[in-house]
Amino acid sequence: MSTNLDRNLQIQINEVTTKLRRRQLVESYVTASEIIDLLRKVVSSLKWTSANAVIKIVSEVGAQLSAAQSLQLITDNIVKRVICVIQSTTSDSDYDSDSDPKSLILEELREMLEEISSIHESICKQAPEHIHANEIILTYGKSYTILEFLKQAARKRKFEVVVVEAAPSYSGHEAASLLADAKIETTLITDSAVFAIMSRVNKVIIGTRAIMANGGLIAPAGTHLIAQAAKHFAVPVVVCSSSYKISPLYPHEYDAFTELNSPAPILHFDEANIADKSVEVYNPAYDYVPPELVSLFITEITSCPPSYIYRLIAENYQSKNI
Amino acid sequence: MADNKPRRPRVHSSNNFDEHFNSATDKIEGKSKSNFLQPVEPKPKLTKAQRREIQDKQRADKKERLISEGKLPLESKNINSNNTNSSTTNDNVNKKKGSKGIKPDQIFESLEKTKTQQLVAPAPAKKQVPLFSHLPQYERPLSHSLVNRFAAPIIHTSVLKLGLQIANGTIIGSNARCVATLLAFKSVIADFETSKDQLMARELDKSLKPMINFLVYCRPLAISMANAIKFFKLKLNSTNSLSEAEAKQFMYEQIDQFILEKIIAADKIIANHAASKIENNDIIVTFASSSAVETALKYAFEGDKKFRVIIVDIRQTKEGKELLQNLVEFGIECSYCLISAISYVMKVASKVLIGASALLSNGNAISRAGAGSVAMMAHAHNIPVLVCCETYKFCERALLDSICFNEIGDPEIVASTPILKNWQSKDNLKLLNLMYDLTPSQFVSMIVTEIGILPPTSVPVVVREYHKDEM
Numbered sequence: 001m002s003t004n005l006d007r008n009l010q011i012q013i014n015e016v017t018t019k020l021r022r023r024q025l026v027e028s029y030v031t032a033s034e035i036i037d038l039l040r041k042v043v044s045s046l047k048w049t050s051a052n053a054v055i056k057i058v059s060e061v062g063a064q065l066s067a068a069q070s071l072q073l074i075t076d077n078i079v080k081r082v083i084c085v086i087q088s089t090t091s092d093s094d095y096d097s098d099s100d101p102k103s104l105i106l107e108e109l110r111e112m113l114e115e116i117s118s119i120h121e122s123i124c125k126q127a128p129e130h131i132h133a134n135e136i137i138l139t140y141g142k143s144y145t146i147l148e149f150l151k152q153a154a155r156k157r158k159f160e161v162v163v164v165e166a167a168p169s170y171s172g173h174e175a176a177s178l179l180a181d182a183k184i185e186t187t188l189i190t191d192s193a194v195f196a197i198m199s200r201v202n203k204v205i206i207g208t209r210a211i212m213a214n215g216g217l218i219a220p221a222g223t224h225l226i227a228q229a230a231k232h233f234a235v236p237v238v239v240c241s242s243s244y245k246i247s248p249l250y251p252h253e254y255d256a257f258t259e260l261n262s263p264a265p266i267l268h269f270d271e272a273n274i275a276d277k278s279v280e281v282y283n284p285a286y287d288y289v290p291p292e293l294v295s296l297f298i299t300e301i302t303s304c305p306p307s308y309i310y311r312l313i314a315e316n317y318q319s320k321n322i
Numbered sequence: 323m324a325d326n327k328p329r330r331p332r333v334h335s336s337n338n339f340d341e342h343f344n345s346a347t348d349k350i351e352g353k354s355k356s357n358f359l360q361p362v363e364p365k366p367k368l369t370k371a372q373r374r375e376i377q378d379k380q381r382a383d384k385k386e387r388l389i390s391e392g393k394l395p396l397e398s399k400n401i402n403s404n405n406t407n408s409s410t411t412n413d414n415v416n417k418k419k420g421s422k423g424i425k426p427d428q429i430f431e432s433l434e435k436t437k438t439q440q441l442v443a444p445a446p447a448k449k450q451v452p453l454f455s456h457l458p459q460y461e462r463p464l465s466h467s468l469v470n471r472f473a474a475p476i477i478h479t480s481v482l483k484l485g486l487q488i489a490n491g492t493i494i495g496s497n498a499r500c501v502a503t504l505l506a507f508k509s510v511i512a513d514f515e516t517s518k519d520q521l522m523a524r525e526l527d528k529s530l531k532p533m534i535n536f537l538v539y540c541r542p543l544a545i546s547m548a549n550a551i552k553f554f555k556l557k558l559n560s561t562n563s564l565s566e567a568e569a570k571q572f573m574y575e576q577i578d579q580f581i582l583e584k585i586i587a588a589d590k591i592i593a594n595h596a597a598s599k600i601e602n603n604d605i606i607v608t609f610a611s612s613s614a615v616e617t618a619l620k621y622a623f624e625g626d627k628k629f630r631v632i633i634v635d636i637r638q639t640k641e642g643k644e645l646l647q648n649l650v651e652f653g654i655e656c657s658y659c660l661i662s663a664i665s666y667v668m669k670v671a672s673k674v675l676i677g678a679s680a681l682l683s684n685g686n687a688i689s690r691a692g693a694g695s696v697a698m699m700a701h702a703h704n705i706p707v708l709v710c711c712e713t714y715k716f717c718e719r720a721l722l723d724s725i726c727f728n729e730i731g732d733p734e735i736v737a738s739t740p741i742l743k744n745w746q747s748k749d750n751l752k753l754l755n756l757m758y759d760l761t762p763s764q765f766v767s768m769i770v771t772e773i774g775i776l777p778p779t780s781v782p783v784v785v786r787e788y789h790k791d792e793m
Contacts, residue, residue: 165736167637167660173739180751187451190736191661192636192692193756196724200453222662225695228702254669266660271643274650282659284666 005057006045012038013061020068020075027144028074028209032244033116035065035078040109043086048102051090055083071259071286073210073218073247080248080317082109115300119242120148122300127153130238130298135159135202138194138235141166141220142175143207145240149298150205151182160185162201166222167191168265168283191222198229204237208289210257211239211246213313215291215306218257221284227293236295243299246309248317251288258286449733449746451754453725458542460730460755480509481533485540494641496546496679496715497585497613503537503547504577507554511573522569523558542729545680545688546715549789553580553714580714588712588772589617595770596675596710597622604629604672607705609661609689609696611641612677614710616648618770619675623654632657632667636692638735638755661692664699674700678711678761683785684720685763685778687711691756694724697765706767713771716785724760731755 005013016038025031042061046054062079069075089104123145131137131153139146139161150161161184165172176188189197204226210218217223217239230237251257263281291306301312368376450459477485484506487493493502510533516522534551537543543551557576561569596618600606606629608615619631631654635642642658649656659667674696678687687693687709697707721727733753737745745751763778773784 167662170739173737173741176751177741177745177748180748183750185750185752187752187754188736188742189754189756190636190638190691192638192690192695192759193754195694195698196691196728196756196759197453197754199723200725221666224665225662225699228665228699229695232698255666258666266637267643267646267658274647277650278655279646279650280657282657282663282666284663287665 005042009041009045012041013064017064017068020065020072023069025072028245029116029119029144029242031072031074032078032242033113035075036082036109036113036116038065039079039082040106040113043082043102043109044106046102048100051086051101054105055086058082058086071218071257073249073257074244076249077244077247077317081112081244084317085109085112116242116244119300120145123240123242123298124148124152126298126303128156130205130296131157131159131203133157133159136162136200138162138164138198138201138204138226138230139175140164140172140204140206140223140226141169142171142178143240145242146205146207147175147178149240150179150184154182154184160187162187162189162197164194164222164226165190166220169220171220191225194226195229198226198233198235201230201233201235204230204235206237206239208239208241208245209286211241211297211309212251212257213246213248213310214250215294215297215309216251217289217294218251218286219289221258221287224287224289224293227289231293237293238296238298239294240298243301243312243316246299246312246316248313254288255284257288258284261285449752451752454728454730454754454756456726457728457730460732462732476529476532477536478506478510478513478533480506481536485537488537489540491639494639495611495613496544497589497712499544500546500550500714501581501585504550504554504581508574508577511570514570516566521562522566523561526558527555545717545719549714549717550580584712584714588714589614591772592710592712592770593617593621595775596708597625597627599708599770599775600627600629600673602628605632605670606630607632607634607667607671607674607696607700608645609634609642609674609676609693610636610639611645612689612710614712614770615675615677616645618710619649619654620652623652630655630657632659632671634659634661634664634667634692634696636661636690637738638731639690641690661695664696668699668703668705671700671703671705674705674707676707676709676761678709678715679758681709681711681716681769681778681781682720683716683718683782684722685766685781686721687761687763687766687769687778688721688727688758689761691724691759694759694761694765697761701765707765708768708770709761709766710770713773713784713788716781716789718782718785718789721760724756724758727758729757731757 016034019025019034020031025034039058039061042058043054046057048054058079062075062083065075065079066072085108086105089108090101127149135157137150137159139150141164153159161179163172163176163179163186165176165188167190172188176186179186206219206223206226208217208219208223212218227237229235261283263283266283267279267281291309294306297304297306297309299312302308304312484493484502487502488499493499507530510530511526514522514526514529516525534543537547554573554577557573561572564572592614596615600618600622604627606619608619608631622629631649633642633646633649633656635646635658637660646656646658657667676687676689676693676696678689678693680688682688689709700707719727733755736753736755737743742753745753766778769776769778769781771784773788776784
């Protein structure tokens with residue numbers, strides 16, 4: 001770090017960086033709150049000199065966080081939003097005559113943090129609008145947002161859920177177990193049965209890791225298969241996500257935003273007698289889903305089709321910043 | 323009525339029906355002495371309720387009689403004593419939840435019904451996935467000793483062994499199961515002794531029935547097995563004019579010829595055709611394991627073509643891993659992934675080669691669950707899909723989805739993580755393990771068979787022209 005930050009603060013930044021590197025921050029809303037919190041502390045510890053100086057420091061912290069987990073786009077998104085907030089508060093008002101700009105910024109960040117805790121409520125409030133009685137809903141793997149969404153809908157509607165297990169992470173197992181505990185009729189199927197069962201599914205509701213600027217998704221591996229099958233059977237695909245997952249980046253390559261995980265869960269080295277030959281085993285973590293396959297985005301701000309995402313980006317990330 | 327006029331034959335109008343009914347029953351019981359000359363005592367008029375009671379009682383008696391004779395299934399239709407409308411006939415048909423297609427008492431004919439009922443515990447109805455409740459639910463195969471104790475005199479040991487091997491997954495794949503079945507039948511024929519003055523064909527047919535039912539009980543028959551058994555029975559019926567020894571010899575030859583022509587030689591011809599479609603620098607994607615595809619890849623490799631294979635596998639079976647091992651040992655450059663990575667892999671693929679368990683007459687293919695997804699992704703990326711399938715697997719059925727006809731596998735295989743250890747106790751949770759999948763014909767670019775490379779629309783033509791002679 002080129003600037004001198006308070007030593008305690010530096011320790012805290014390093015802590016969050018380590019958590020990111022170790023993949024200990026799994027759920028997106030937890031990640032988002034931690035990062036906003038951290039940036040709030042950074043801004044509050046600084047002496048206010050000029051907006052640009054503060055922005056520079058925040059960018060440096062952001063760079064350090066992004067380097068820890070390069071595909072965690074949420075980190076980048078939040079940093080960009082904070083910078084946007086700083087710019088908009090200092091350019092709107094004339095800070096020579098006005099009150100302390102730093103307190104305004106901190107106020108905004110505190111609001112942002114509060115919003116994070118109520119994001120799921122706002123998304124789930126829309127649940128009964130989109131699910132009718134006796135529907136069969138398909139979901140993929142485990143997403144905290146989707147689980148809350150379905151539980152909220154189950155309070156008002158009676159429907160069935162088919163959960164796809166999402167090998168090799170098997171996150172679908174936990175999701176099915178939680179949904180069954182919430183008294184929702186759940187069926188767990190293997191990835192191979194998706195095409196077979198899709199003809200009887202009424203809606204696909206999935207979560208995502210990130211939403212790209214063109215409305216495409218970066219979602220857990222296997223989501224593209226689900227979305228494509230849904231298109232073949234004309235089943236609408238609904239994506240529930242919070243708005244801080246919307247990234248201003250474009251997916252220039254299909255594998256630009258995915259990483260390959262360890263092949264051990266797929267083919268353990270003692271499972272096939274191929275030790276002396278070279279066999280590539282692919283275990284991609286994420287898939288890119290093109291925007292044509294998505295019917296609707298449900299965010300806490302609004303429900304919109306993929307073609308509207310560029311407006312949300314313009315609102316949240318001013319063009320000067322991108 | 324005390325005249326001597328002969329009684330005119332009565333017209334059975336509804337008004338008089340009840341009296342007729344009653345007089346008829348009286349005759350049966352020998353009470354009435356009515357003849358033309360005697361006066362008929364007026365029968366007491368019964369109320370509607372009393373008459374209905376008598377009818378219901380007679381129906382129940384008849385049902386019991388038929389069950390004890392083994393002619394009616396035990397989980398029987400609901401007799402609705404209050405029926406006044408036709409909707410209850412629909413109820414009768416729908417009430418067969420949880421019953422298997424083949425009843426156990428047909429399998430173990432010589433045993434008491436009670437014993438056999440205890441052997442089979444039907445799947446609890448609440449754990450059935452409603453969409454698939456019309457299919458036979460998965461039941462754990464019987465343990466070896468149980469089967470031995472009860473079935474030994476009726477079911478030949480080789481069929482017993484085959485059934486257990488198929489049930490626990492030692493023999494998988496339609497070709498393997500088909501060949502194993504025919505070879506088991508060969509041993510059955512070898513040990514079969516016709517009683518004097520009887521036709522071997524008829525007796526063998528009768529004694530094969532419980533064996534085939536046993537195989538179905540272990541695992542529902544694949545369409546290839548069903549076709550092979552049909553062929554076997556056809557040939558068996560043509561041995562009526564031969565002596566026993568000649569008939570046996572004839573059957574051995576026919577079975578051998580079938581296996582050689584329809585499976586082994588067919589695979590070689592298919593491999594040649596498919597290998598001719600593989601070019602240098604191809605990246606071939608294949609799904610799970612198919613013997614025809616494996617042979618094709620090996621032929622292409624021997625023909626000095628430089629290509630790479632990506633094996634897309636499902637996590638439930640070991641088939642894909644065995645194929646990987648075979649191909650790697652052969653020297654082919656291979657990669658491996660699960661079906662969730664299909665999107666990642668399809669971007670670089672140039673061709674898709676899959677096998678099929680059966681081909682339907684509308685051009686749809688039935689194969690291992692997941693093949694439909696692979697074909698769909700390939701189609702979305704404009705990649706040609708070649709289905710390698712022998713003609714004996716063609717059948718005249720037509721199906722439009724993977725739900726009307728499928729096989730349900732062991733749900734415990736799905737529960738592979740510790741989270742689902744107690745899934746049975748969760749009321750709202752069901753596990754589904756589908757074995758088969760329907761690949762729509764629009765995703766199939768061509769079907770490679772031993773009679774040539776065909777479009778999917780040619781399947782009914784093949785069924786008509788080739789099967790009517792030989793099957």
